[in-house]
Amino acid sequence: MERMLVLPSLGAFHILHPRYNAATVLAILEEARPPAVYLASLSPEALEGGGWREEDPLLFHLLPWAERRGIPVVALDGEGHLKAEAEAFREALAQHPRGAPYLDRMRAFDEALLALLKTPLTPEALGGEEFLAGIREVYQGFAQAFGEGPATGFRKRRMERVVEALKGREGAVVAELLDYLFLAEAFPEALPKAHTPTEEERERALLDRAWQLKEEDDWTALLEGLFAIGSPEALYLAAQIYLAAGAWREALGLMEEVVRMDFQHPGYLPGYVLARFGQLLDLAGERERALRAYRGVLALSWAPEEARAIAFAGLRSPFRLG
Numbered sequence: 001m002e003r004m005l006v007l008p009s010l011g012a013f014h015i016l017h018p019r020y021n022a023a024t025v026l027a028i029l030e031e032a033r034p035p036a037v038y039l040a041s042l043s044p045e046a047l048e049g050g051g052w053r054e055e056d057p058l059l060f061h062l063l064p065w066a067e068r069r070g071i072p073v074v075a076l077d078g079e080g081h082l083k084a085e086a087e088a089f090r091e092a093l094a095q096h097p098r099g100a101p102y103l104d105r106m107r108a109f110d111e112a113l114l115a116l117l118k119t120p121l122t123p124e125a126l127g128g129e130e131f132l133a134g135i136r137e138v139y140q141g142f143a144q145a146f147g148e149g150p151a152t153g154f155r156k157r158r159m160e161r162v163v164e165a166l167k168g169r170e171g172a173v174v175a176e177l178l179d180y181l182f183l184a185e186a187f188p189e190a191l192p193k194a195h196t197p198t199e200e201e202r203e204r205a206l207l208d209r210a211w212q213l214k215e216e217d218d219w220t221a222l223l224e225g226l227f228a229i230g231s232p233e234a235l236y237l238a239a240q241i242y243l244a245a246g247a248w249r250e251a252l253g254l255m256e257e258v259v260r261m262d263f264q265h266p267g268y269l270p271g272y273v274l275a276r277f278g279q280l281l282d283l284a285g286e287r288e289r290a291l292r293a294y295r296g297v298l299a300l301s302w303a304p305e306e307a308r309a310i311a312f313a314g315l316r317s318p319f320r321l322g
Contacts, residue, residue, distance in 0.1 A: 018205035043080025127191030271303025
């Protein structure tokens with residue numbers, strides 16, 4: 001590989017981008033074969049303690065990939081705790097009698113960034129000056145309005161230290177989008193380039209589409225694609241479609257199959273599977289099995305907050321369709 005590769009993480013927004021989803025990132029890394037992967041936006045404590053689960057779902061895919069290939073993953077943000085200052089700044093404004101106009105202005109910057117994240121993105125677009133200029137405009141506007149410091153979570157200072165730590169190293173760097181801006185400016189030759197999609201990327205795009213199920217989607221085509229993939233995640237999503245269509249018995253049949261498989265990966269899947277399985281068992285009148293499924297969610301070392309909420313509700317009373 002070239003000495004350095006810099007890739008942005010889009011966090012939860014990867015599922016919006018078939019040409020830059022989690023599998024795309026892995027495919028680019030696979031081609032690059034980096035000796036190490038550096039996480040610019042995470043502290044070692046957050047990486048070790050699992051704080052990344054709430055910050056960057058891309059790592060549910062990246063970390064197992066790196067482990068399988070024996071590639072070390074190193075978190076570089078030595079001052080990651082300062083990110084909380086940005087939230088504290090907003091909370092302070094919300095409590096101030098004259099804070100409303102400033103919060104409105106903050107939301108305008110948030111919406112501008114969101115608009116960038118919702119435009120169709122590809123690796124070459126993310127590495128292009130037009131996209132970088134858009135991020136730069138949003139970030140600089142925010143920093144000029146509210147100052148570099150608590151309002152930005154000391155982002156400039158933190159990323160300057162990350163850039164310094166990267167000097168002389170080889171490998172791939174993954175950074176959240178606004179941090180990526182600073183790294184892109186420091187390593188302009190290391191940005192992502194055009195990439196030919198793989199079959200894994202196409203499958204990931206279909207899974208991502210199913211996670212976002214909408215009324216106007218072609219549900220039959222989605223089901224066909226999910227059954228062709230056949231993984232636990234794909235069958236779970238197929239069950240979700242059946243349930244959305246009111247066919248809960250068919251959904252339960254699929255979930256019975258899923259729970260007989262190894263459904264530990266991605267790491268967010270076990271909580272969702274057990275929570276939904278409990279609900280479907282409740283619909284079938286199998287309350288004892290449903291309770292075991294709900295308790296299974298709460299027994300996991302980690303489960304998405306939505307899955308835990310479903311489990312707590314299910315323990316209080318049997319699930320019924322609305």
